[in-house]
Amino acid sequence: MEAAASRNPLTSSGSAAPYGIQVVENCVDCGARQKTLFCRMSAETMREMNMIRQTALYPQGAVLFVEGETPRGLFILCSGEAKLTAGSQQGESIILRLAESGELLGLSSLIAGSPYAATAETLTPAQVAFIPARKFQRFLRSHPDVALRVAEHLSMELHKSWEQARLLALAPSTRSKLAQLLLEWAAEHGTVDEEGVAVPFHMTHEEIGRIIGASRETVSRLLSDFRRRRLIRVKGGLVHLVPEELRAAAL
Amino acid sequence: MEAAASRNPLTSSGSAAPYGIQVVENCVDCGARQKTLFCRMSAETMREMNMIRQTALYPQGAVLFVEGETPRGLFILCSGEAKLTAGSQQGESIILRLAESGELLGLSSLIAGSPYAATAETLTPAQVAFIPARKFQRFLRSHPDVALRVAEHLSMELHKSWEQARLLALAPSTRSKLAQLLLEWAAEHGTVDEEGVAVPFHMTHEEIGRIIGASRETVSRLLSDFRRRRLIRVKGGLVHLVPEELRAAAL
DNA sequence: CGCAATCGGTGATCGGCATCACAGCCTGGC
């Protein structure tokens, strides 16, 4: 996966899209604009930002930046998903946050002027816009409204971080943490169907373990148990569940 | 401790200071100005802020705001310490962050326009400046440079939050978490003396447990153990330790 | 002063979860 970072990613030059993702040519008519704080700006400001950004496509598993690096710039996840991880010297790591399309990566390090505090890696093929540090800082200084958007985005990140801490520290058991994680995903990405809520599910048990602070085996066992107790049903890349049932059963 | 919140706190009107704390009359010559991001602003901006803030003194254990409330305004901890806690329905709670003089409380909720995500309570008698939400928002809009300071402060908070998550999730044992917490305090607040580093130490074992996610008994036992093994020495409100020794002994 | 409340220390017990170990599975690549 380190190899992917050094590989020069293809630019979105309008030709055939590799990795089978949808290419967004222009920030102004980006579908993620509505959802993300950063993109709710005046058309004028958007156009200017369009000038200083450059877009690239990355495969799954590409490393955008590594913990400890001095910030090179701001990454905007136009499409796809990514994870932010922090590691210990012993080689273990935790997943601090999952980021979705429209989110900004590396923002806080750039603002604080400190090294990246986490490593960013794509979980799916992804289109990523990049703004070099210098240009971003100039952009920021000349557009006061952007600074406010930045503050809003940071607030959102902070809240998510606290939610995460709450999940980890306050849950009475690993079983409960896993259930809450599933419920959270269901609330955010689930689609309602005839048998409850369907949630896309493409992470490995190992990765889930590193989100909730549990071992791979424990995640396996708990999911088996949930399945046995009919709290969840797994089909293809989807998990089906009934939120109330799961919540009730898993404290 | 709820009583303290409703009790009308004395204003810093220049008379005798209650609770034995030092009163800072004016933000412009506040000692904390240098240390805190928020206060590094032009004299002009500072004066304006001085106009819209109001200062109050609180005793130890006073609750500034409660998780779930809609934000009333921004709190600035001029002197003293405070803790931010998040609770579960079952009545348990964790300490998300310790705040010191110069820090801002409630900032992210105010920016995001969402309810306070945590409860703020003073750990010592404290002087606290308050800026009502409305006035703060107006102030923010009319002073673009302040928005940047706000973003910087939020970045700092985010980094601390991640550090905390790292501490909680990556440490191999509770022993290690406690050791790291002590080392962190030593690095931030310690003063070097003949027998190593002296760290002020006024939290109860219960509270320490709620920072590192451990029970009161375990904290007691571990501290006893550290003492037996001569890794720390407790005298009055101080802990003496030699960072290298503790680090080496506690993995 | 004396009582109550909080804090700190320690033993005993017990269960949840990490760890080790290994065996089926799927997927992609040659």
Add this chain to the structure above:
DNA sequence: GCCAGGCTGTGATGCCGATCACCGATTGCG
């Protein structure tokens, strides 16, 4: 088609830390 490598399921074992149960020490307050 077949092998390799990553993912998943599950058993056995053992340990760390939560919990319960006390008691002594300290603090604060009437």
